[in-house]
Amino acid sequence: MDIERATYFSIKTADRSGELARFTKRMSEHDVNLGGVWAFGVGRGSAEIIAIPRDVPAFKRALLGAGWVVQEGACFHLSGDDRAGALADTLDRIAQEDVNLQAVDAMGISGRYSAYVWCEEKDMEKLRKILKGW
Numbered sequence: 001m002d003i004e005r006a007t008y009f010s011i012k013t014a015d016r017s018g019e020l021a022r023f024t025k026r027m028s029e030h031d032v033n034l035g036g037v038w039a040f041g042v043g044r045g046s047a048e049i050i051a052i053p054r055d056v057p058a059f060k061r062a063l064l065g066a067g068w069v070v071q072e073g074a075c076f077h078l079s080g081d082d083r084a085g086a087l088a089d090t091l092d093r094i095a096q097e098d099v100n101l102q103a104v105d106a107m108g109i110s111g112r113y114s115a116y117v118w119c120e121e122k123d124m125e126k127l128r129k130i131l132k133g134w
Contacts, residue, residue, distance in 0.1 A: 030062035
């Protein structure tokens with residue numbers, strides 16, 4: 001399993017047609033490649049976009065003047081050979097060490113899996129040690 005710490009950005013926006021398209025178009029215009037992007041409504045007319053850029057400084061430059069409310073955070077990117085249960089052992093070990101994951105997003109493509117895992121900031125170092133000891 002390959003493990004790398006990643007920087008993600010949470011972008012607050014209105015929950016209306018075209019917001020994700022506006023965001024991705026801006027990234028494209030600024031030649032920013034994303035490792036991952038998710039978008040979802042959070043209620044009361046609001047939505048959130050989570051983006052993991054490949055080049056953080058370029059991403060930050062692309063955001064200038066866009067008017068979005070943005071928060072920066074950290075998560076881990078895991079990848080490896082895709083097989084049944086590929087992520088199960090890792091998640092079990094994390095649970096045994098009493099780290100509560102806030103979110104997991106995983107996908108298998110062409111014989112490989114890719115997963116992002118998020119935890120509370122207070123648990124980042126503990127999670128890093130668990131993953132590095134794997």
